[in-house]
Amino acid sequence: MKNYMKLEFSAISENEPFARSTVAAFCVRLNPTLDELSDVKTAVSEAVTNCIVHAYEGKGGKITIECEAEEDVLHIRISDEGKGIEDIAQAIEPFFTTAEEEERSGMGFTIMQTFMNGFKVESQKGVGTTVAMTKKFGGNKETEVKAHAQ
Numbered sequence: 001m002k003n004y005m006k007l008e009f010s011a012i013s014e015n016e017p018f019a020r021s022t023v024a025a026f027c028v029r030l031n032p033t034l035d036e037l038s039d040v041k042t043a044v045s046e047a048v049t050n051c052i053v054h055a056y057e058g059k060g061g062k063i064t065i066e067c068e069a070e071e072d073v074l075h076i077r078i079s080d081e082g083k084g085i086e087d088i089a090q091a092i093e094p095f096f097t098t099a100e101e102e103e104r105s106g107m108g109f110t111i112m113q114t115f116m117n118g119f120k121v122e123s124q125k126g127v128g129t130t131v132a133m134t135k136k137f138g139g140n141k142e143t144e145v146k147a148h149a150q
Helices: 013-030 036-056 110-117 137-148
Strands: 003-008 062-070 073-080 116-125 128-136
Touching: 003 013, 013 036, 013 062, 036 062, 036 073, 036 110, 036 128, 062 110, 062 137, 110 116
Parallel strands: none
Antiparallel strands: 003 062, 062 073, 073 128, 116 128
16 A cells, blocks of 8 residues: 655755654655665755755755655655756766855765665756655665575
């Protein structure tokens, strides 16, 4: 059975821990390992921080998180209504940042891609951005079982 959750909150830095904890709590029923749960929390933190820093430039706005869980897969969509991304291909390149004055590393999208099994960015200039991520749980467990069976 699918489970669904939608969360809207103000794009302020105080809400980043709330967002990551809420998504983590939602996916607990999928029985993630501690490492898998940490991956999800980190990816959500990066996506929410991108909304706050880049989409709204710290001036506030609205962030929406939608999660859907089915069997052992979590789907996450994090959206803003900010300024949008002009060149997505450039934005997802490691070390690229539009906030150099804030000493940002430009690794947010790279971290999201690395920690999740699926990753996609959709954006429209002046309309906003949506980051869609997927995490399949249990991959490490299967590997461990196979390793012990040999």
